[in-house]
Amino acid sequence: MKNSSVKISDVSKLANVSVATVSRVINGNCFVKPETCTRVMNAIEQLNYQPNQSARNLRKNTSGTILVITPNLTNPYYSNILTGISETARILGYSTFICSTSNDQVLEQDFIKMLDTGRVDGAILMALNSDDTWILPYAKKYPIVLCSEYNPNLDIDHVCIDNYKAAFEACEYLISCNHKNIAMISSDNSYISTIHRMQGFKDALIKHNLKDSVNNIELASQDYSFESGKALSKKILSNKESKVTAIFCVSDILALGAIYGARECGLDVPNDVSILGFDNLEYTVMMVPQISTVNQPCYDIGVRAMNLMQAKFLCNTDWTTRHEILEHHIVQRDSIIKIK
């Protein structure tokens, strides 16, 4: 026998009140006599009553759950954000429905349709391309929050870091270590973070009169894979003319690949080449050399995204779009040396 077979009418009978009163007690209506309230609560306790969510959702026309769309679950960058989202959702009383797309846009748009069916009340998306516009009609109808990535032409709430500034500073950090010939391993996608990081990198080079490096950008074809990082660093480092002394990678996994590739070219990191990562994932400190990187507050990004979602739910007046920019910082470790 399911406990769920205990329903509100059972409670009402035991407490000798109507179902309406029981419902009022459950939902904290203030017009219930304390005495009655106690009686009802005792009955609930005694029967171990738990309200049926489907019935509640049907009546209230909500689901209490948030759709979370992520490219995958295994990349620690995403899983850290997801942890922030999930834990915050739990605390705030929402459920989450985490869906991974494996970068399949059709799947992504199928998931989004759950907003229409009432299966979910809102959605947090973690990987919108900077030129995606299909999301707009949904964002107009439902609460949507974008995480890390967004389309600058669309007026939709989002939470992210200042990727332009982060890359600019990262590049300046390498320059401050007297690197003059710097390469970048970026990614062949159209995320706004990628665009901003490349622009920040270039602008820093230009500011410091290192225009020759501006074209040293290689693009990883499979997003942020180790294999791409390895292959591209070998490509960069095997070009003896260029004499690159530092590589800025737009993810820690690419940096890992770059280090491996450097080693295969017979080069030592950091003595022959310096490598800078991005994200500051846990494993950057689990190896030699520990990887210097740009910290992103992944967990907090998730927390803020979920809080923003709740704010949108609670707001009953006009909502003005919010863009939350969290702080990044450069983490100096062992994969970079200062050239004398």
Added chain:
Amino acid sequence: MKNSSVKISDVSKLANVSVATVSRVINGNCFVKPETCTRVMNAIEQLNYQPNQSARNLRKNTSGTILVITPNLTNPYYSNILTGISETARILGYSTFICSTSNDQVLEQDFIKMLDTGRVDGAILMALNSDDTWILPYAKKYPIVLCSEYNPNLDIDHVCIDNYKAAFEACEYLISCNHKNIAMISSDNSYISTIHRMQGFKDALIKHNLKDSVNNIELASQDYSFESGKALSKKILSNKESKVTAIFCVSDILALGAIYGARECGLDVPNDVSILGFDNLEYTVMMVPQISTVNQPCYDIGVRAMNLMQAKFLCNTDWTTRHEILEHHIVQRDSIIKIK
């Protein structure tokens, strides 16, 4: 305007049939004239009708969602299993509700209560202690599948590998490389996998007359952390009398820590100490030395767990408990050498 405001009665009006007929079409009842069926489907298409899940769930007394309980989302071991579970669930038409406990049993049991409220139809648990019995009443009432860990005294469906055999073989592999003084870094928890691995390790040593090594087991206090691996390998290797030449770690992260610790002791891996990991997570090949390890088919474990769950749902006769044991294998890479 929500699309969800289109309801079954709107479709029925447009198609000029009753709601019952529309429902029959949606649910594939065979007693509908093809002609009528087409008319209804056109109406559905035209109105972009999507059935309201809450109403459906209420009426059918199901939720179509599976609770998945994991210690965390960030450990790639779990996130790979989760991927297998989620993708399979999607294909089979179920939703998943992934909850992470951070090893908080109170939270875990709170999550399980969602079975009682009808919020979920079944649960997959990924980290049951070998002496946990609180799960039993739930397993009797609801479909429950255990993943990786289980309680051998409880008759509950589970999917895992043969950890005893895996550890036995792992140890024999080290012995076959002529290691005679072998240590183990295990974990201070009561998972059945841990117990079995330690037993397998010991029995292999005994079989090969290496009884002296049997007490070389150190326990990581914070489950499978890098820090523990580092500290314990330093402890093991700094003991000059013991002359340990190989360490078997019960997780790749511990192995990572062990390698780091060895390096801090001035020892080279694999030339001075060999290190064997467990799990075969992606990053074992992303560093030097690439880590030799025991492969677990994480993704498949997830797939099988979800398939098992579905089998339980579909079974309307008596169910006999199933224990699915998937294949492991040793992956030879660079963190182990054969002693001459």
Added chain:
DNA sequence: GAATGTCATGTAATCGATTACATAGGAGTT
């Protein structure tokens, strides 16, 4: 041609909550 069976469809009850509206008792006002 009456009885029976099959197919296709409709009517209305039902799932378990929430909530608009109704009602009744008691306090306060005139």
Added chain:
DNA sequence: AACTCCTATGTAATCGATTACATGACATTC
């Protein structure tokens, strides 16, 4: 005493689907 107002509670409609049961059309059988 008659009125209003407030509090506390009950009655019944409602959310949007599914489905048991009813019905009618038509085919088959004897």
